[in-house]
Structure formats: structure tokens, C-alpha cells
Amino acid sequence: MSGPAHPVLPPLREVIARHNLSASKALGQNFLFDEQLLDRIAAIPGDLTEARVFEVGPGPGGLTRALLRAGAKVTAVERDARCLPALAEVADAFPDRLTVSHGDAMQVDATAATGGPHHIVANLPYNVGTALLVGWLESAAWPPAWASLTLMFQAEVAERIVAAPGTSAYGRLAVLAQWRSKARIAMRVHRSAFTPPPKVMSAVVHIVPKDMPSGVRPQTIARLTAAAFGQRRKMLRQSLKALPGAAEAMAACGIDSERRAETLTVADYVALARVIDARD
Ligand code: SAM
Numbered sequence: 001m002s003g004p005a006h007p008v009l010p011p012l013r014e015v016i017a018r019h020n021l022s023a024s025k026a027l028g029q030n031f032l033f034d035e036q037l038l039d040r041i042a043a044i045p046g047d048l049t050e051a052r053v054f055e056v057g058p059g060p061g062g063l064t065r066a067l068l069r070a071g072a073k074v075t076a077v078e079r080d081a082r083c084l085p086a087l088a089e090v091a092d093a094f095p096d097r098l099t100v101s102h103g104d105a106m107q108v109d110a111t112a113a114t115g116g117p118h119h120i121v122a123n124l125p126y127n128v129g130t131a132l133l134v135g136w137l138e139s140a141a142w143p144p145a146w147a148s149l150t151l152m153f154q155a156e157v158a159e160r161i162v163a164a165p166g167t168s169a170y171g172r173l174a175v176l177a178q179w180r181s182k183a184r185i186a187m188r189v190h191r192s193a194f195t196p197p198p199k200v201m202s203a204v205v206h207i208v209p210k211d212m213p214s215g216v217r218p219q220t221i222a223r224l225t226a227a228a229f230g231q232r233r234k235m236l237r238q239s240l241k242a243l244p245g246a247a248e249a250m251a252a253c254g255i256d257s258e259r260r261a262e263t264l265t266v267a268d269y270v271a272l273a274r275v276i277d278a279r280d
Contacts, residue, residue, distance in 0.1 A: 012033045015061070016086075027057075042063065044150045053121050059080070061083075105128065117145055122151055149208075152202055154202055162174070162178075165263060179213070179266050179269065180209060184206055187204040229262075
């Protein structure tokens with residue numbers, strides 16, 4: 001069975017050379033050129049036919065091309081102006097399917113940019129990846145405007161997102177990613193797949209929203225986890241001391257205040273937040 005015909009574009013290595021896109025370390029530029037690998041990443045969110053996709057940091061456009069091949073309508077924001085001519089060639093090859101803006105993804109609202117519900121897919125720059133993820137996870141609206149997040153991180157960050165209680169990787173990021181979403185590592189990617197290869201291994205995390213627990217405010221989860229994991233070696237009695245209602249909430253939930261932050265499950269944090277919010 002043959003799929004739809006796709007426009008023929010020059011190989012990415014040639015694009016890099018022609019546009020002089022020497023990788024910038026400051027911008028977290030580690031490019032992917034392997035089309036099969038890129039198609040596998042673009043397949044993680046599921047069927048993207050006619051779906052809106054927001055991509056951060058398209059660079060020379062390898063992942064962008066894979067998303068377009070998968071049938072998506074892509075809106076991308078790229079900080080490096082040097083990449084824009086290469087991306088304009090991709091936009092020309094896929095008429096009316098790709099919009100690229102020049103800017104900082106930290107300042108861009110994905111819903112406003114894409115014009116509606118969307119998937120977010122990105123090989124994220126390591127320096128802003130976690131901050132972007134936390135922003136999406138802390139969306140005031142739930143279910144959020146994003147239907148899924150498919151994001152490449154350094155493997156160590158990916159482990160922290162999916163971590164289970166009692167492990168050294170478990171912390172604030174795990175609770176934020178898991179209290180109203182499902183997070184899994186969808187693919188591990190060897191450092192040699194990138195140009196230039198980073199020092200560490202990478203992994204793609206796939207996150208989908210689930211029902212939000214009732215009676216819990218996102219700000220309370222944010223404050224609770226910041227306090228608890230801000231002093232993760234201390235007993236909760238100490239680390240949550242300054243948080244109004246936390247001591248009573250631990251008592252009400254039967255959580256021993258001598259425990260440490262990493263021993264509580266995500267459900268424990270939700271239960272504590274619910275009791276704290278009920279008193280306001
Ligand atoms: N998507 C390309 C790929 O997979 O080959 C490039 C990925 S590279 C890891 C990260 C990209 O994000 C680079 O193109 C970089 O210029 C861009 N970038 C870095 N900081 C950014 C920011 N704050 N906003 C938007 N793009 C950014």
C-alpha cells in the first residue's frame with residue numbers, strides 16, 4: 001500500500017550546509033536528520049490527519065517535515081532567525097500547512113498561535129524545556145487546549161517526569177505531570193542520533209490529560225509540591241510548616257508528618273491539597 005505522495009525536499013544535511021546552520025549551543029541546537037526516526041516521533045501522538053500541531057524550535061525542519069508528512073497543520077515558533085529561510089522552503093513545499101513565527105516560545109500562547117485545540121510536539125531546547133512543560137501542565141483550563149504533549153528531553157528529565165514515589169527521580173515535576181495527566185516514556189533516543197551529539201541520552205515523553213480530581217486547585221498543588229520538595233531531605237512537619245492548613249491536612253489524611261516528600265504518592269498530594277482547599 002502506498003501512502004500519499006509527499007513533496008521532495010532536499011536532504012536536511014544539505015539544507016544545513018546551504019543555510020550555514022552551524023549548531024548553536026546557547027540555543028540548545030541538537031538536530032535530528034533521520035527521517036525514519038522523525039516519522040516514529042511524529043506517530044507518537046496518534047493520527048494527526050488535519051490535526052493542529054504546535055512545534056517549538058523547528059530548527060532546519062526535520063520534525064516539522066515529519067509532522068507535515070503525517071497530515072498535520074503545523075504552527076511553529078523558532079528563536080533562531082537563521083533557520084527561517086530553510087523553514088520557508090518547507091512551507092512552500094506544503095502550501096497552507098505550515099506557519100512559522102520568529103520568537104521565544106516562552107512568550108507564545110500555543111492556543112492563540114494555533115487557533116484552537118492542538119497537539120504539542122517538539123524536540124525541545126534543553127535550556128527552556130522544563131519551564132515550557134511546567135507552563136503547559138499548569139494550564140488554568142482543564143482539560144487543557146492541548147490534546148497531548150510529545151516532547152524530547154534529556155533522559156534524566158524524562159525520568160523525573162514519569163518517576164514513581166520513593167525513587168530519587170521523584171519530585172515536583174513528577175507530581176505536576178501525573179496529578180491530572182498520564183505521562184510515559186514513549187521512546188529512548190541515543191545521543192548519536194543528533195547532530196551534534198549531546199553529552200547525554202534523550203527520551204521522548206508522551207503526556208495526555210486525564211480527568212482533574214475534584215475540589216483541588218492547581219495553585220495548591222503547585223504551592224504544596226514547591227514547599228515539600230524544596231526541602232526534600234526534611235520531614236514534612238518542617239518543610240510544610242509555613243503552608244497554612246498543611247499540618248491539619250496531614251492529620252486528616254493520616255499522613256505521618258515525620259515522612260519525607262518523596263515517600264508520598266501523587267494521590268497523597270491530591271488528598272492533602274483537597275483538605276487544604278476545603279478550609280478556604
Ligand atoms: N526541531 C529540530 C530538530 O529536531 O532537529 C531542532 C531541535 S533543537 C533541540 C531545539 C530548537 O529550538 C533549535 O532550533 C533552537 O534554535 C530552538 N530554540 C531554542 N530556544 C528557543 C525558544 N526559546 N523559543 C523557540 N525556539 C527555541
